[in-house]
Amino acid sequence: MKLPRHVKIAGQTIKVRIGKLENTYGQYEHEVKTIWISDNVKNEKDKIETLRHEMMEASLLLSGVAWCEKMETEAVVRCMEEIFFPSWNKLEF
Numbered sequence: 114m115k116l117p118r119h120v121k122i123a124g125q126t127i128k129v130r131i132g133k134l135e136n137t138y139g140q141y142e143h144e145v146k147t148i149w150i151s152d153n154v155k156n157e158k159d160k161i162e163t164l165r166h167e168m169m170e171a172s173l174l175l176s177g178v179a180w181c182e183k184m185e186t187e188a189v190v191r192c193m194e195e196i197f198f199p200s201w202n203k204l205e206f
Contacts, residue, residue: 122168150167
């Protein structure tokens with residue numbers, strides 16, 4: 114299993130990189146459209162799960178849902194259905 118170098122979410126190309134992160138497995142930087150996975154994550158399964166987590170975060174930010182003052186359940190569910198899952202399902206590991 115190898116992490117992809119980039120993923121497509123909501124028509125945006127998001128880079129996937131391995132790097133030094135403190136106190137976290139992963140991070141999504143919205144301003145530069147980059148998902149970072151900590152180089153401390155050695156287990157491939159943990160890397161994939163971290164990528165999935167960060168892709169969900171990116172989906173929420175790209176859809177605009179993350180910017181809402183109050184999270185509406187239906188908005189989050191639709192974001193996952195229409196933005197996250199189509200992106201996740203295209204990946205091959």
